[in-house]
Amino acid sequence: MDVKMWTYIIVGITFALYIGIAIWTRAGSTKEFYVAGGGVSSLANGMATAADWMSAASFISMAGLISFMGYDGAVYLMGWTGGYVLLALLLAPYLRKFGKFTVPDFIGDRYYSNTARTVAVVCAIIVSFTYVAGQMRGVGVVFSRFLEVSIEMGVVIGMIIVLFYAVLGGMKGITYTQVAQYCVLIIAYMVPAIFISMALTGNVFPQLGFGSTLNDGSGVYLLDKLDQLNTDLGFAAYTDGTKSVVDVFAITFALMVGTAGLPHVIVRFFTVPKVKDARKSAGYALMFIAILYTTAPAIAAFARTNLIHTVSNKAYSEMPEWFKKWEQTKLIKFEDKNGDGIIQYVKDKEANELTVDNDIMVLANPEIANLPNWVIALVAAGGLAAALSTAAGLLLVISTSISHDLIKKQLNPNISEKGELLYARLAAGGAVVVAGYFGINPPGFVAAVVALAFGLAAASFFPAIIMGIFYKRMNKEGAVSGMIVGMLFMLYYMLKYKFGIFDGGKDAVDGLKEAWWFGISPEGFGTVAMLANFIVAMVVSKFTPAPPEAVQHIVEDIRIPRGAGAAHAH
Amino acid sequence: MADKNLQNYWKKNLNYLYMLLGVWFLVSYGAGIFFKDALNNIKIGGFKLGFWFAQQGSIYVFIIIIFAYVYLMNKLDQEFDVHED
Numbered sequence: 001m002d003v004k005m006w007t008y009i010i011v012g013i014t015f016a017l018y019i020g021i022a023i024w025t026r027a028g029s030t031k032e033f034y035v036a037g038g039g040v041s042s043l044a045n046g047m048a049t050a051a052d053w054m055s056a057a058s059f060i061s062m063a064g065l066i067s068f069m070g071y072d073g074a075v076y077l078m079g080w081t082g083g084y085v086l087l088a089l090l091l092a093p094y095l096r097k098f099g100k101f102t103v104p105d106f107i108g109d110r111y112y113s114n115t116a117r118t119v120a121v122v123c124a125i126i127v128s129f130t131y132v133a134g135q136m137r138g139v140g141v142v143f144s145r146f147l148e149v150s151i152e153m154g155v156v157i158g159m160i161i162v163l164f165y166a167v168l169g170g171m172k173g174i175t176y177t178q179v180a181q182y183c184v185l186i187i188a189y190m191v192p193a194i195f196i197s198m199a200l201t202g203n204v205f206p207q208l209g210f211g212s213t214l215n216d217g218s219g220v221y222l223l224d225k226l227d228q229l230n231t232d233l234g235f236a237a238y239t240d241g242t243k244s245v246v247d248v249f250a251i252t253f254a255l256m257v258g259t260a261g262l263p264h265v266i267v268r269f270f271t272v273p274k275v276k277d278a279r280k281s282a283g284y285a286l287m288f289i290a291i292l293y294t295t296a297p298a299i300a301a302f303a304r305t306n307l308i309h310t311v312s313n314k315a316y317s318e319m320p321e322w323f324k325k326w327e328q329t330k331l332i333k334f335e336d337k338n339g340d341g342i343i344q345y346v347k348d349k350e351a352n353e354l355t356v357d358n359d360i361m362v363l364a365n366p367e368i369a370n371l372p373n374w375v376i377a378l379v380a381a382g383g384l385a386a387a388l389s390t391a392a393g394l395l396l397v398i399s400t401s402i403s404h405d406l407i408k409k410q411l412n413p414n415i416s417e418k419g420e421l422l423y424a425r426l427a428a429g430g431a432v433v434v435a436g437y438f439g440i441n442p443p444g445f446v447a448a449v450v451a452l453a454f455g456l457a458a459a460s461f462f463p464a465i466i467m468g469i470f471y472k473r474m475n476k477e478g479a480v481s482g483m484i485v486g487m488l489f490m491l492y493y494m495l496k497y498k499f500g501i502f503d504g505g506k507d508a509v510d511g512l513k514e515a516w517w518f519g520i521s522p523e524g525f526g527t528v529a530m531l532a533n534f535i536v537a538m539v540v541s542k543f544t545p546a547p548p549e550a551v552q553h554i555v556e557d558i559r560i561p562r563g564a565g566a567a568h569a570h
Numbered sequence: 571m572a573d574k575n576l577q578n579y580w581k582k583n584l585n586y587l588y589m590l591l592g593v594w595f596l597v598s599y600g601a602g603i604f605f606k607d608a609l610n611n612i613k614i615g616g617f618k619l620g621f622w623f624a625q626q627g628s629i630y631v632f633i634i635i636i637f638a639y640v641y642l643m644n645k646l647d648q649e650f651d652v653h654e655d
Contacts, residue, residue, distance in 0.1 A: 066625075071621055071624060071625075074603075074624035074625050077624070077625055077628075078598045078602060078628050078629070081628075081629045081632055082594065082598050082628070082632055084632065085590075085632050085635050085636060088636040088639060088640075089587055089590060089591065089635075089636070089639055090587070093643075207626060208615075210616075210617075210626075211614070211615040211616040211617040211622070212615065212616055213616065221615070221616030222616055223616045223618070223621075224616065239610070239618050239621040245603060245604065248603050249603050249604075252598065252603065253599075274654045275654060276640075276643075276644060276653070279636075279639065279640045279643060280637075280640050282636055283633065283636035283640055286632060286633050286636060287633050290630070290632075290633055294626055294629055294630070297626065556576070559576075559579075559580055559583075560576065560579065560652040561652055561653060561654050562652045562653065562654055563654075
């Protein structure tokens with residue numbers, strides 16, 4: 001059977017499975033719609049969180065990025081996992097004890113202020129929309145490459161599927177679908193990785209194969225070989241990287257704190273029955289995430305080795321079939337600058353003749369390694385599972401922000417449960433359509449805006465929540481001014497150094513690198529903006545009245561686990 | 571529960587947090603970033619140690635930290651009788 005046939009079969013089966021689960025788990029109440037009734041086991045929630053968290057970017061792009069960045073890729077690996085430690089230790093148990101439905105719920109109640117609630121809602125919506133556009137795009141790319149439909153068609157099919165189970169099932173439907181999607185995506189990621197590890201190093205575990213000797217009888221360690229291949233071509237040694245220490249630190253920190261502040265991740269911990277389960281669930285989530293995240297750097301190193309071996313100083317006419325196929329998608333480009341018919345792949349921009357897009361490293365990996373057709377189809381289904389599960393989680397945050405935080409809490413507090421549920425479904429439907437529009441007409445700045453999403457979450461939510469739990473004296477004046485300063489500060493730096501808005505547009509961005517504050521890139525600036533938030537909040541709260549007695553009692557109450565069930569029924 | 575007791579419970583919790591977040595910081599920012607070059611002089615199999623911490627080791631330690639916290643807090647909740655039913 002050919003790849004296309006296999007893809008239709010495997011993708012078809014997985015989609016039927018998701019729809020089946022959605023029908024079986026439809027939501028009947030707002031509590032089921034928002035937090036799956038609060039009855040999800042910590043293991044299932046961990047798996048769902050992992051699928052929710054691992055997006056098209058983790059599945060498709062990350063290994064490719066690391067492949068080209070070498071050591072520097074660690075910013076993603078540590079940044080996107082270390083945040084779970086902060087979640088488990090500093091946020092999840094207390095927010096679960098607090099026992100409401102959303103992050104703006106907590107901010108609004110803890111800071112006894114609808115201004116704070118509204119600031120939180122705006123942040124949540126911006127962050128989530130940014131993200132979801134990228135997911136729909138990912139769906140479109142996978143469809144167009146593997147099923148040969150247009151990107152637009154691919155996005156529309158993805159929209160219909162997500163619409164179906166997110167609108168019908170809310171958090172309950174999404175949670176159980178995500179459990180299935182985790183299984184699909186992790187199998188799809190591991191199978192080719194294991195095959196390639198076996199072929200290259202003879203070790204079944206990619207995590208270990210990555211540190212083993214090559215299988216070619218030379219007895220040389222894979223990473224030593226790769227360092228040498230890289231330096232021979234003029235690149236930095238693979239295990240060294242090129243970013244400054246302070247920038248690696250700032251980016252890693254911003255990603256960790258941003259992860260812990262993302263509303264679609266936090267909200268997952270509202271779905272478990274007890275405080276105890278919230279702690280444990282974060283541990284399970286990280287364990288499931290780590291299976292992929294410890295494999296990704298191995299895939300990166302294998303793919304880099306394979307790529308250099310296959311293309312460097314080889315005749316263009318002798319390139320394998322996958323090379324030509326990916327050339328058609330323009331994700332690989334070859335330009336024979338010196339006209340010798342041989343591919344020169346080197347660091348020097350003038351002499352380099354080959355450009356390879358990050359994204360093909362995972363998608364083309366099975367082809368590069370000559371794996372059977374069903375493996376290639378499996379990778380397509382995995383990429384779709386990663387994109388759809390994340391999109392659904394984000395859509396839920398958007399719909400909840402509108403139906404619960406805006407309509408129920410501010411505009412129309414007397415709305416009936418049924419009415420609120422209807423608004424939640426309508427908002428989810430509306431959000432899918434907007435996301436689909438961005439998927440088909442992606443704003444050119446998607447990648448930049450995703451970095452901004454982390455920076456914003458780090459600069460706004462994280463400090464407000466942490467101080468809400470650990471600093472009883474923090475009041476609404478402090479928290480609100482901290483969030484606003486942090487957010488504006490982050491936006492300013494991003495606009496100046498990522499978009500070059502104040503210096504004549506995108507072309508000026510490279511020239512501005514010298515002027516980065518403390519040598520920190522816009523991606524890492526969330527760390528600085530977060531500190532600014534903390535400092536401003538502390539100072540302002542010193543000069544303004546302490547929060548009311550009742551609020552201080554809330555803080556005392558969320559610090560102890562007992563009574564979580566009671567706090568939940570409201 | 572008496573206020574005094576509650577304060578003790580919270581203080582112990584904070585102590586666990588300092589300790590575990592200290593480990594969190596050491597493996598990722600310490601071993602993986604600041605002291606990476608020094609650790610890279612040590613090799614385990616094909617891995618330079620600093621590089622390994624940055625791309626593998628820190629992630630394993632993160633998981634251990636979370637489950638250690640789960641274990642410590644479950645015990646602490648029992649000890650101070652604030653656990654859920």
